[in-house]
Amino acid sequence: MVHSGGRPLASLINNNFERLEQVPNSSHRYYWKCRHCGDTDNSSGARIQGHDNNLPNHLIKHCTNAVALLRQAARQFIMEKTGAPTDSNAILTSLAASGSSTIAAIPIKKHKASNLDGYIDRPLSKEQNNLANAKLLRFFIHANIPFHVGDDVFFHEFINVIRPSYHIPSRYVLSRHLLDSEAVRVQQEEINRLKDRKCLTLLLDGWEDLLRRSLYGSLAVEVNHPPVVLALENMTGQRGTAENLVAVSQKAMNHMEVGDGRKFIAVTTDNPTVMQSYHCRNNNTVRNK
Ligand SMILES: [Zn+2]
Known part of the structure; x- marks a missing residue:
């Protein structure tokens, strides 16, 4: 799709990425720069090799300046490529x-x-x-x-x-x-299901898998509704401090377009000491917004 296959480039790519030089091999691929975040310091969007879904995935997962509508358009773009039933x-x-x-x-x-x-x-x-x-x-x-x-x-x-x-x-x-x-x-x-929810509880729990990776899963739950998985984060090598947990849950909420936290009325974890510290930090984060 992104490389020169003779087909016109989809407007999602053209509108959001600037084509840089060709990748120095026989793949006919190019490097691309994100028009939203490509010029910011240490940006992952400064130079992206265009193959598979790298470009739309940048908008969905990594772009710091993409708005929610653009992320949605990027998801639609990926779905349309495989003709997956979207409804x-x-x-x-x-x-x-x-x-x-x-x-x-x-x-x-x-x-x-x-x-x-x-x-x-x-x-x-x-x-x-x-x-x-x-x-x-x-x-x-x-x-x-x-x-x-x-x-x-x-x-x-x-x-x-x-x-x-x-x-x-x-x-x-x-x-x-x-x-x-x-x-x-x-x-x-x-994401569409979460839009109508107003009284969510954020569940956060960590465990170690068979490969001894430290994983943290976060869920949004509400009585009488099936739970929604927000994200699963690999935190191997990081400590389960309140600061890290706040960062992980913020990232998870951003991932599902509920980053402002307005739909959440409670947070549940299994460690009381971390929870107290988490509570203070989270309040500060919310107040600062
Ligand atoms: Zn970007």
């Missing part, structure tokens, strides 16, 4: 349809088909292919299947038996384009 209702409907009612929905196969339709594989339309890719990714994630299975020869043989015209996305496509697209879709859906 949450459409997804819920299709999920519901593929759920409990599956057995009833699939017509019983006739043993003797009356025409060739039963034998010949009709190619998938672009929309069907995009939907199949999105469903495959969700299955891989939920079943905890590694993405390299997308390149597995026996998996290819299996797909070849049931639907030869479906091309399984490679590990690269699964782990970059499709995963990016699914991640921003979920994020946008959760």
Whole structure:
């Protein structure tokens, strides 16, 4: 998309990034500078190599000057690249349809088909292919299947038996384009859900995983509503001080466009000493705004 593939550059890229010199290899890629934060000191937007979703992801995750609407446009941009179904209702409907009612929905196969339709594989339309890719990714994630299975020869043989015209996305496509697209879709859906909430509680908890990384997860919860994951932060090597926890929770709230904290009425953690200090610091932060 970003490199010169003959296609006109999407306006999201042109409007928000300035093209710099070409990357010194045969990739035909360029370096880009963010028009919003590229000139500020130590900015991550000063020089970004344009490949995959690096540029829109900069606006979503790293740009210090991008406004909420622009971040939303960048998420939309990533979703449109894979043609992922973006309307949450459409997804819920299709999920519901593929759920409990599956057995009833699939017509019983006739043993003797009356025409060739039963034998010949009709190619998938672009929309069907995009939907199949999105469903495959969700299955891989939920079943905890590694993405390299997308390149597995026996998996290819299996797909070849049931639907030869479906091309399984490679590990690269699964782990970059499709995963990016699914991640921003979920994020946008959760942001939309948080918009109507007014009495949220921020839950913050840390734990150590099997690789002995120190992780901090933050959730926004409200009675009678499903919880929303704000962020998961790797804080290995940092101390769980109140100062660090305030920074982590601020970053998490920014990530979900609720950074001003107005929708939160309470914060819960499991360490009373840190909590007291956190309380003082957080009050100061809010007052300073
Ligand atoms: Zn920027």
